[in-house]
Structures are given as C-alpha cells and as structure tokens.
Amino acid sequence: MPVLAAGTLGCAARADALDIGQVCDQTRLYIVSSMTDEALSGQEAGYREILYDVEDPVATITLNRPEVLNAWTDRMAYEVRHAVAAAEADPRVVGIVLTGAGRGFCAGADMKRLSAMSEGNYRAETLDDLPADPGDPSFGDDLHLGTYTYLMSVPKPVIAAINGPVAGMAVPIVLACDLRFMAEDAVLMTAFAQRGLIAEWGTSWM
Numbered sequence: 544m545p546v547l548a549a550g551t552l553g554c555a556a557r558a559d560a561l562d563i564g565q566v567c568d569q570t571r572l573y574i575v576s577s578m579t580d581e582a583l584s585g586q587e588a589g590y591r592e593i594l595y596d597v598e599d600p601v602a603t604i605t606l607n608r609p610e611v612l613n614a615w616t617d618r619m620a621y622e623v624r625h626a627v628a629a630a631e632a633d634p635r636v637v638g639i640v641l642t643g644a645g646r647g648f649c650a651g652a653d654m655k656r657l658s659a660m661s662e663g664n665y666r667a668e669t670l671d672d673l674p675a676d677p678g679d680p681s682f683g684d685d686l687h688l689g690t691y692t693y694l695m696s697v698p699k700p701v702i703a704a705i706n707g708p709v710a711g712m713a714v715p716i717v718l719a720c721d722l723r724f725m726a727e728d729a730v731l732m733t734a735f736a737q738r739g740l741i742a743e744w745g746t747s748w749m
Contacts, residue, residue: 590622593619601622604641605642605643612646634697638656643705648713649709701721703720707728
C-alpha cells in the first residue's frame with residue numbers, strides 16, 4: 544500500500560528529532576529506536592480495543608478492532624484517552640502517533656451503538672479503572688475538556704498516521720491531531736452535507 548511517509552519532526556520539548564517510518568500494510572508504524580523495559584504495555588493497562596507501545600521517544604496508539612474497521616466505542620474512547628495521558632506523562636515520550644489496525648483508520652461510531660441510540664436503549668459505558676485527564680488546562684475548557692479536542696491541549700505533538708478510510712466521528716479525531724500523514728488511497732468522509740445537517744464535534748471549525 545503506497546503511503547505518504549512522514550519525515551523528521553522537530554520537537555520543542557526536547558532537542559531530539561522524531562523519525563517516523565512508513566505505515567506498512569499491517570498498519571504498524573515503526574520508529575527507529577530501541578525498546579525500553581519501562582514501556583507501558585496495553586496488557587498491563589487493561590486495554591482491549593487499542594494497542595499501546597512506546598519505542599523511545601515515540602508512543603504509538605493503535606485502534607485495534609480491524610474486523611469492524613476500528614469502529615469507535617465508549618471503551619475505545621476511554622482507552623485512547625488513558626493512553627494519551629500515559630504518553631503525555633512519560634518523560635521518554637517526545638511525540639504521540641495515533642493509527643489504526645487493518646485496512647482502515649476508523650469507520651466512525653460502532654453501528655451497534657448507533658442502533659441502540661436510535662432505539663432508545665443506549666447506555667454509555669464508564670470505565671472507572673481507566674481514570675485520565677490528558678492535556679494542559681491552561682488551553683481552556685473548550686479544548687482541555689472536549690470530547691476529542693483534548694488532543695489539541697496535549698503539549699506533546701499528536702500525529703495521525705492515517706492508513707485507510709476515516710469516516711463520521713473519526714474525522715474530528717484526526718483533525719484534532721497536530722499533524723496528519725495519509726496513505727495515498729485514504730479518504731476522509733462525513734455525511735452531514737448530504738443530509739443537510741450541521742457538522743458535529745466542531746468539524747466545520749477545524
């Protein structure tokens with residue numbers, strides 16, 4: 544799969560440079576560095592729907608529901624938020640990469656979740672075992688406390704490695720990242736204009 548590979552990104556937090564390799568067909572993003580024993584694993588954190596890896600100086604968060612194109616769930620949202628907070632607090636991490644497993648980045652909201660909402664049976668999942676408050680409060684509540692815009696208040700650069708389609712509510716997630724690198728065949732799509740609706744989650748603004 545051809546990709547537009549990232550080059551070298553300077554980070555004000557450290558003098559180090561962040562070398563991002565190509566996203567391959569397996570959507571794994573390899574960083575030229577050595578793995579440290581101190582890296583937090585997703586298994587240790589109790590993650591079920593994402594993968595979290597630290598290869599000094601980069602933390603990679605991979606949405607990991609490839610059988611449904613990484614459709615977004617409440618659990619995934621909590622896990623991503625927790626992983627971002629862990630990366631932000633880790634002094635070895637200079638940058639954070641967000642990508643997807645399989646052939647897509649994220650298909651948007653999980654259809655079971657949408658069906659439950661339309662039927663009035665939806666119950667939001669809460670994960671008290673994954674408390675997290677990522678981002679800098681000085682950026683203001685609109686960013687720091689936002690559902691997705693908290694990514695914009697994280698002092699470390701957050702980079703979206705878009706390996707495939709990004710749809711629906713996944714669009715504001717990648718737009719909230721500081722940089723986006725897309726595969727040549729990747730697309731971003733929403734249905735708001737076709738339905739005559741105002742774009743949600745600040746998509747029009749971003």
